[in-house]
Amino acid sequence: MTAARHIIALLKSHIAGDEQQFLSVAMQVAALEARQGHGKLAQELRDLIDAAKVRPSAVERRPGGPVPLVQPKGELANLLSVRYSDVRLNSMVLTDGVERRLRRTLLEQTQQERLRAHGLVPRRKLLLVGPPGAGKTMTAAALAGELRLPLFTVVLDGLISKFMGDTAGKLRLVFEAMAATRGVYFFDEFDALGARRTTENDVGEIRRVLNSFLQFLEQDDSQGLIVAATNHADLLDRALFRRFDDVLEYTLPDATLIERLLKARLAAFTVDWIDWKAVAEAAVGLSHAESTRAADEAAKAAVLDGGITITTEALLAAIAERRATTE
Numbered sequence: 001m002t003a004a005r006h007i008i009a010l011l012k013s014h015i016a017g018d019e020q021q022f023l024s025v026a027m028q029v030a031a032l033e034a035r036q037g038h039g040k041l042a043q044e045l046r047d048l049i050d051a052a053k054v055r056p057s058a059v060e061r062r063p064g065g066p067v068p069l070v071q072p073k074g075e076l077a078n079l080l081s082v083r084y085s086d087v088r089l090n091s092m093v094l095t096d097g098v099e100r101r102l103r104r105t106l107l108e109q110t111q112q113e114r115l116r117a118h119g120l121v122p123r124r125k126l127l128l129v130g131p132p133g134a135g136k137t138m139t140a141a142a143l144a145g146e147l148r149l150p151l152f153t154v155v156l157d158g159l160i161s162k163f164m165g166d167t168a169g170k171l172r173l174v175f176e177a178m179a180a181t182r183g184v185y186f187f188d189e190f191d192a193l194g195a196r197r198t199t200e201n202d203v204g205e206i207r208r209v210l211n212s213f214l215q216f217l218e219q220d221d222s223q224g225l226i227v228a229a230t231n232h233a234d235l236l237d238r239a240l241f242r243r244f245d246d247v248l249e250y251t252l253p254d255a256t257l258i259e260r261l262l263k264a265r266l267a268a269f270t271v272d273w274i275d276w277k278a279v280a281e282a283a284v285g286l287s288h289a290e291s292t293r294a295a296d297e298a299a300k301a302a303v304l305d306g307g308i309t310i311t312t313e314a315l316l317a318a319i320a321e322r323r324a325t326t327e
């Protein structure tokens with residue numbers, strides 16, 4: 001890859017706020033210099049990359065500083081895991097509709113004072129539905145990253161106990177935490193809470209848990225975001241849909257989105273000779289996550305082969321392999 005291409009890849013990852021990608025391109029430049037016999041220059045680059053890695057993350061350096069990271073304590077520690085996120089919406093490949101609606105939520109969140117001054121309530125309860133690997137978890141991280149809020153992931157294993165009576169009490173704790181600390185609260189595999197109807201469980205108790213969730217959700221007027229995700233929208237109780245401000249539908253990417261995804265993922269590699277049409281069409285049916293993985297496999301093969309050029313054949317082979325393992 002030419003120096004200009006590396007700079008383009010660095011700038012793209014900088015614009016997207018994707019620090020990991022930025023450092024990975026920088027590592028490739030270091031590797032390239034080392035291969036060309038410029039050992040000192042390569043070492044200088046590696047030292048700078050190591051220094052960048054131990055520096056506080058971008059979110060901690062942003063103007064105004066981050067919201068203090070409150071580590072859940074006591075019983076809450078088993079129910080919530082917390083982290084900051086550097087993910088930005090720009091690094092996601094989404095349908096126009098989903099992207100527009102996410103940006104609308106972000107705008108309403110950043111402008112919430114203005115809305116509230118007029119008695120209006122910003123959107124803050126989102127339900128994400130769609131197949132695995134389409135970016136639902138990444139969306140929660142991107143919303144947290146964009147809003148500079150901590151991302152609290154609700155640990156369902158901790159929440160759903162054998163004794164369903166406990167679950168309602170634990171849910172209350174989670175909703176109390178939401179009121180106390182502004183953040184993005186992510187309920188992954190939400191169907192486990194919103195629909196679980198197994199024979200060994202007492203259906204009456206499950207309804208009670210679901211009803212308490214609906215009640216908490218309805219009463220909740222905290223300042224953060226509640227993001228629930230499920231791969232099984234069909235299992236969810238219809239009453240749940242009404243309680244969310246927005247229901248966003250994620251789908252498997254079409255050829256155009258796959259091409260965008262692969263190009264972004266391989267931004268740091270030489271891809272000048274790739275037949276994008278053939279590659280993207282071969283990947284139709286794979287999820288975003290699987291296509292990303294195919295790109296990474298082709299990239300790894302190129303690096304281990306001593307280069308950074310990705311060929312159509314290598315990508316097609318990686319896609320075929322992903323297909324074989326997912327079908």
Ligand SMILES: Nc1ncnc2c1ncn2[C@@H]1O[C@H](COP(=O)(O)OP(=O)(O)OP(=O)(O)O)[C@@H](O)[C@H]1O
Nearest residue numbers: 091092093094132133134135136137138288289292
């Ligand atoms: N829309 C997307 N744009 C860019 N990358 C994506 C997208 N969706 C998924 N990916 C890639 O795939 C990885 C896994 O996706 P993610 O975990 O967000 O999917 P998910 O829909 O939450 O799946 P699951 O239902 O299995 O939890 C992401 O970390 C990212 O690398």
